Amino acid sequence: MFTLKQAMFRPGKAALDYINGKRISYYNVFYLILLLTAFGIFIENIYATATANYISYIEPSVSSPVLDILGKYVKFFLFLAIPVYAFNSYLLFNKKKYLYSEHLIIFGMYFLGIILITLFQNIIMFTEFVESLAFIADWSSVLVAFLLFPYIVNGLYGAFGKNYTKIGFALRTAAYIILMFLELRLLAIILKFYIKNYH
Template identity: 40%
Template sequence: MKSPICLNCNEATERNYCSNCGQKTDTHRINFKHFLVHDILHGVWHMEKGILFTMKEALTRPGKAALDYISGKRIKYYNVFYLTVLLVGLQLFLANYYEHLQTIYFPEKLEETEKIAQKNYAFLSDYGKILILSLIPLFAFNSFIVFRRKRLNLSEHFIISGMVFLGVMIITLVSTILSFLDFLENFSTIALIIDRSTPVILLLFISYGYYKAFQSVYSKSGLFLRVIVFDILLLFLLLLISFFLIILTKSL
């Protein structure tokens, strides 16, 4: 039953939602049926629906989806950064499990590099999430410098980088899952092809996301050149980070 007064803030209401705080005016006394159907099942469904929609948008149209979000179309989206953190955690877990299976299936390959692997694993266990998530501001600062004509502020570039990076994490996660084919007989070649092609796919995906995000303010040739500059800057900074990590892990 609709209440003429919002039960949350006491504001007079006329429609389905309070114009002051946004709470639904159609409230019910909490009983077991309402608790089970609405508060649990309905809440979980909407959360999962938001997650699936956000992942689909990040994978199929990251640039356009980010601009939609910036323009105010936000109700359908799950928090991109929360979702990225969840995928990063899952990615690190699967990578750890993959290394564990390697010690079982291919112990001879790991004997020579076991100490190095242990150092790398210890380092990534402590700092993996921070290192991966630090790539989001790296994307944002690069795009802020290269694509200035769009006149977006740095925070809005963070939204674009977050959406693109979410797509990157989805592709990386799928690649990691498929890499487990390496432990199946006659499928190791497929796993090797996937492993070698993933970096190229990621670079193309990032380029695609930023191309679509800024195609309305640049000519095709101008935007193509800017995307190349963006990619070169990104690769250069990633090489610097990799070099730094190699030195740091060797010193541990």
């Protein structure tokens, strides 16, 4: 629980503690990622079964092949994100000359928090089956986006904020977030190409 709490509320500082050898209180970050990912898949399977059983109570949603693949393999794509986004921080936030492997640990700690936030969304989605609460499920993606943005900024500041001026940190953070969106856009383009040519 200590590691999860730290990953949720102070991921940047917790990652630096871990890198600096203060590991007695921390559970292995990547083992926790695997455990929570498995739990997330379990929750998603329950939700999928419930949706199949009670589909008549749910408004049909418009989907697309790209969104279908992203939904089906979202955990796989998130795992791919760890080395990519760690490389982003290695390029943009390396005044202290951290090794790439240390940036992997830093983003691994962020990723743990991101999984916790997405698990929160998965659980919220069950409100879809209660008519009076269905609006909460409809707004869950907006809520998650609202939580993720400050979470990432807070994590970056905890890990790297003291190494830069406020303006320098803000510019690097903006570049980091832009890179994230560009990489996600590139992934969408690759998926569209794959669907068009192989499906």
